[in-house]
Amino acid sequence: GAVVSQHPSRVICKSGTSVKIECRSLDFQATTMFWYRQFPKQSLMLMATSNEGSKATYEQGVEKDKFLINHASLTLSTLTVTSAHPEDSSFYICSARDPGLAAGNEQFFGPGTRLTVL
Amino acid sequence: DAKTTQPPSMDCAEGRAANLPCNHSTISGNEYVYWYRQIHSQGPQYIIHGLKNNETNEMASLIITEDRKSSTLILPHATLRDTAVYYCNLTPGATNKLIFGTGTLLAVQP
Numbered sequence: 001g002a003v004v005s006q007h008p009s010r011v012i013c014k015s016g017t018s019v020k021i022e023c024r025s026l027d028f029q030a031t032t033m034f035w036y037r038q039f040p041k042q043s044l045m046l047m048a049t050s051n052e053g054s055k056a057t058y059e060q061g062v063e064k065d066k067f068l069i070n071h072a073s074l075t076l077s078t079l080t081v082t083s084a085h086p087e088d089s090s091f092y093i094c095s096a097r098d099p100g101l102a103a104g105n106e107q108f109f110g111p112g113t114r115l116t117v118l
Numbered sequence: 119d120a121k122t123t124q125p126p127s128m129d130c131a132e133g134r135a136a137n138l139p140c141n142h143s144t145i146s147g148n149e150y151v152y153w154y155r156q157i158h159s160q161g162p163q164y165i166i167h168g169l170k171n172n173e174t175n176e177m178a179s180l181i182i183t184e185d186r187k188s189s190t191l192i193l194p195h196a197t198l199r200d201t202a203v204y205y206c207n208l209t210p211g212a213t214n215k216l217i218f219g220t221g222t223l224l225a226v227q228p
Contacts, residue, residue, distance in 0.1 A: 004161075032214065043205070044162065044218040093161050097214060106152065107216055109161035 002028050002098045006110035013084055014118055021079045021113045023094030029074035030096035034107065035067075038091040050077040084117045091115075122206045122219040129225050130200075136193040138222050140206030143187040150209050151182060152216065153191045155202040162205065165191065196226045 003026040013019050023033055031052045036044040048069055049057040056069035068080040077096075081088055091114055095107040123141040130136040142151065150169050154162040166173055166180045168189070173180045179192040193200055203221040 006161075034215070036218075043220050044156075046215060046217065049215065091159070095161075095216075106164045106167060108164065109154075111161045112159070114159075 002096070002108040004094065004096050004108045004110040006092075006094055006113050008113060009111060010114045010116075012116045012118065015085050016083055018080055018082045019084055019115060021081075021092055021094075021115075023077045023079070023096070023110055025075045025096045025098070025108075028096075028098040030077075031074060031099060033071060033077040033094055033096045035069065035077075035079050036093045036095070038093060038112075044093060047079075081115065084115070086117045089115055089117045121217075122208060124204075124206055124219055124222045126220065127223040127225065129227055130193075130196045132198060132226055132228050133195055136196040136200065136224055136226070138191040138193075138204050138206075138224060139188065140190070140219075141188045142206070142208060145186050145208060151180070151186075151189050152207045152209060153178070153180065154205045154207065154216075154218075155200075156205065156221070157202045165204075193224075196224075198226050198228060200224065201226045 050071040
């Protein structure tokens with residue numbers, strides 16, 4: 001099946017610094033990737049839709065200047081948390097659709113990145 | 119966006135069938151029902167999806183009522199490794215976005 005990887009799996013940073021998280025589709029090309037955030041004991045919240053070669057589409061309430069998304073190739077999307085603060089500490093998960101699958105719109109998820117801001 | 123309602127938690131004995139319900143009474147005609155599960159601290163895993171017909175794959179079966187207002191995910195022989203949060207989601211229209219509900223924590227007991 002389709003595999004999506006994320007790097008790093010875990011990161012700890014100081015308040016005020018920026019952190020970049022990579023999401024890669026390993027065996028398929030993904031024109032669309034999605035970024036989610038998940039706080040402890042809560043469900044996943046969609047942050048934005050990342051489109052290859054164009055600007056990301058952000059969900060209501062998500063600051064596009066704080067969460068920078070770049071989808072420069074068909075296999076890589078990056079999320080940069082700028083000027084991170086403790087309240088940005090969360091589990092960040094990406095997913096990708098494989099347009100080659102005829103079955104439907106199932107998304108394949110990465111393993112997630114645990115961000116802790118001190 | 120259409121919403122789903124699931125019980126917050128369920129228990130199931132190992133080896134027995136686990137039946138997880140989901141209500142989606144405001145589902146639109148072109149929306150699919152998707153089921154994912156998330157084992158603690160991992161990314162969600164796709165299980166199955168359907169539009170109006172019942173579906174079965176190697177992991178589970180999906181039963182959708184005729185009026186499409188509810189569905190049931192069936193794990194035929196639950197194992198301890200099936201302990202996870204199970205999410206019933208809908209895909210709204212042509213956006214391909216998944217809007218996650220609150221999910222059901224299934225605890226498989228030995």
